[in-house]
Amino acid sequence: MDSSPETTCAPALVQGGEYASIAEWISANPEWVDLLYINGSILFRGFDVLDPAAFDTTLDSLLEPVAEFSEETSPRSSIGARAFTSTDYPRRYPIQFHHEFSYRKNYPDRVAFCCLTPAASGGATPLADSRKVLRRLRTGVVERFEKLGIAYVRNFSGLGVSWEKSFGTTDKARISEYCRAHDIEHSWTGDDLRTRQTAPAVITHPVTAERAWFNSVLNLNVAGTEPESVREAMRSLPAGSLPTNTTYGSGDPIEPDVLEQVRQAYAQEAIRFRWHKGDVLLIDNVLTAHARDPFEGNRSIIVGMGSAITRPG
Numbered sequence: 001m002d003s004s005p006e007t008t009c010a011p012a013l014v015q016g017g018e019y020a021s022i023a024e025w026i027s028a029n030p031e032w033v034d035l036l037y038i039n040g041s042i043l044f045r046g047f048d049v050l051d052p053a054a055f056d057t058t059l060d061s062l063l064e065p066v067a068e069f070s071e072e073t074s075p076r077s078s079i080g081a082r083a084f085t086s087t088d089y090p091r092r093y094p095i096q097f098h099h100e101f102s103y104r105k106n107y108p109d110r111v112a113f114c115c116l117t118p119a120a121s122g123g124a125t126p127l128a129d130s131r132k133v134l135r136r137l138r139t140g141v142v143e144r145f146e147k148l149g150i151a152y153v154r155n156f157s158g159l160g161v162s163w164e165k166s167f168g169t170t171d172k173a174r175i176s177e178y179c180r181a182h183d184i185e186h187s188w189t190g191d192d193l194r195t196r197q198t199a200p201a202v203i204t205h206p207v208t209a210e211r212a213w214f215n216s217v218l219n220l221n222v223a224g225t226e227p228e229s230v231r232e233a234m235r236s237l238p239a240g241s242l243p244t245n246t247t248y249g250s251g252d253p254i255e256p257d258v259l260e261q262v263r264q265a266y267a268q269e270a271i272r273f274r275w276h277k278g279d280v281l282l283i284d285n286v287l288t289a290h291a292r293d294p295f296e297g298n299r300s301i302i303v304g305m306g307s308a309i310t311r312p313g
Contacts (some may be wrong), residue, residue, distance in 0.1 A: 015104050036110075041127055041288050049279075052116075058112075091290070100305060108285050111304070112304045113301055119297050123299045126270045129211045133266060142201075149200050152197050153246070155243070189309035212287055215287075
């Protein structure tokens with residue numbers, strides 16, 4: 001594992017050698033999923049998963065893979081049958097901590113990453129145990145979020161990901177039908193779409209019954225936008241022009257000091273490791289938040305997502 005100063009702990013590490021593949025190791029270790037629940041993530045190293053086809057095969061051992069998720073907030077590209085690029089976001093800027101599709105009514109239970117090409121420098125995928133993040137937040141802050149929830153507001157009006165790309169269709173009627181079926185408030189103004197959906201900030205893990213801070217409140221808030229120049233420019237825009245933003249479920253803005261407290265809680269729990277070519281990282285999407293550090297050089301990390309869990313309510 002990376003022994004750099006910022007690394008305080010690590011995902012559970014499983015080394016190749018005795019076993020020819022991840023699938024073989026899993027077959028020999030039937031209790032392996034307990035390791036995932038305890039640590040929140042597992043790093044498989046030395047199994048030489050070196051291309052999308054090998055990763056696609058590996059996914060069958062790690063999760064129940066799906067090939068499509070609607071409501072994308074960031075650009076990504078399809079690679080192979082069930083793998084995607086990680087977010088196609090400029091390499092110079094970080095991506096804030098988040099959980100995949102935590103704003104959706106249906107979210108993936110697990111997420112797997114594969115390193116095809118490590119960055120020349122930087123480019124870590126920081127991880128944070130969302131159980132520990134929750135414990136770092138002030139009680140009053142957590143109680144308010146639990147009472148009000150988080151509203152995720154999106155304006156598809158030329159900035160950010162288009163509604164065609166996000167929902168995977170050019171048919172407005174199909175999008176409206178999807179929104180109604182998934183409890184998403186929506187309205188059309190010509191070809192511009194506005195959506196609003198409310199989701200909890202804290203949920204209980206469906207297997208371990210542990211409470212976890214599970215949301216994308218910082219990543220999708222204007223305060224989480226990088227670089228700073230873009231963030232400040234977006235703050236000057238009318239609310240109806242922001243591609244994405246988060247508020248309390250009541251519609252009230254989230255105070256800057258609260259967002260900063262969330263940022264600091266993530267920073268205090270962040271762990272990092274240095275990607276090696278062929279690494280496969282599996283995370284429990286509820287128990288572990290992930291982010292991305294800026295990087296230099298070519299970097300290729302691909303991702304596959306597990307079966308969708310339907311949130312109660």
